[in-house]
Amino acid sequence: MNPPAVAVVEPKTPGNVGTIARAMKNFGMHDLKLVDPPALPRESEAYGFAGQAREDVLPNYDEVTFDELIANYHTVGLTATTNEDARKHRRFPFKTPEELADSLREVETDAVLIFGREDNGLTNDEIARVDEVCSIPASAEYSSLNLGQAATVTLYELRDLTVEETQLPDVERERADESEIEGFYDHFAEFLEAIGHPEEKRAKTLRLVRRLLGRAHPTGREVRTLRGVLRRAMYHAEDDEN
């Protein structure tokens, strides 16, 4: 699918628009739509908060109407407040951002995520017109996220659909081979013997080390470093015996 567009209805605070533009660039989205935005001059907080999105996402925003969004997109309305159950269906059912990512993955569609006003979100009438409702799970004690934070979390959850390449290297590739790790355990057994660890405790100690390292998924470098340490310790242990 194309990365979804991101729309904000009547944002009041330029800083929030900048924050959302930055999150869009961080998570591979670029098409920003604003319904009745405030003035967004270069010297406003919109540009101050946008980071590198000040160069593209933010200045290239489109001003649109809510009607145009409904007419031209598969619309997803974001809200902190859902209905309790299926007796009222304006804000029910809804998806979490995680579920939204799963469902958008499966379809070819031009989607737009629609975020509402800072103070009271999308109106009931607006929510009634969108195709899907999405809500971020948060503490029942205080579930209302700031507009910029809600957008950041939602765009983050869609990253698998929108970001072609992250900045992170492929860690999986860097895990030590199983044979390297097994080699370490053999080495550690020799080490226990060399340092005179009581024979009856060796199997138990080895198992403990196996569990510990097993959970940590060591890299090849880590395993080689540990073996270097063992070698050095064994050299001294053997040295002491002479």
Place this chain on the structure above:
Amino acid sequence: MNPPAVAVVEPKTPGNVGTIARAMKNFGMHDLKLVDPPALPRESEAYGFAGQAREDVLPNYDEVTFDELIANYHTVGLTATTNEDARKHRRFPFKTPEELADSLREVETDAVLIFGREDNGLTNDEIARVDEVCSIPASAEYSSLNLGQAATVTLYELRDLTVEETQLPDVERERADESEIEGFYDHFAEFLEAIGHPEEKRAKTLRLVRRLLGRAHPTGREVRTLRGVLRRAMYHAEDDEN
């Protein structure tokens, strides 16, 4: 486990401290630690950005040193910049926030998530001293999140460990029973017959409707509403025959 504490090292902007405090309250965390913070008077943006966290998380913050964090907690350092591979191990290996949530779930420990400065994060020396490194996957083109946004995403990912009850109702419970859904398909078959849908096409049309509704996981209310519509349509169809 206890909800992790959240620490920020030398934040410069009071607004970011407020944003982080708000995200903490949204996602069930309360223990805020600040290393060398700016002044945070009630009239600062810290309180302006904190939402309801202005009542508890923010005013109750502890001022601490980096050394105290290292001495007293299982420390997780957040950074946008990791090393490329295992040849350098100061920032490698690392976990994503999702992997961090999985691993913290399994242990009983007092953990602290440590966020760095707005402009250049945690120093190499600080990163070298933490127990684990965590990094948010973002676009390779622009991977540096704003401090408040990075904290929001990280705390959001830990919500399953920290939030006892979200504001969202249990949608699963609200899905229609399989028997209600099957009842609808039977009803729809009768409907096709009643409206004179060509006999050779009925099975195919039914299957299409089954696939469509199957993907949507309808609620009981939705199924009952659709059946009401079918009943009314069939009434008219039968009426026409007379």
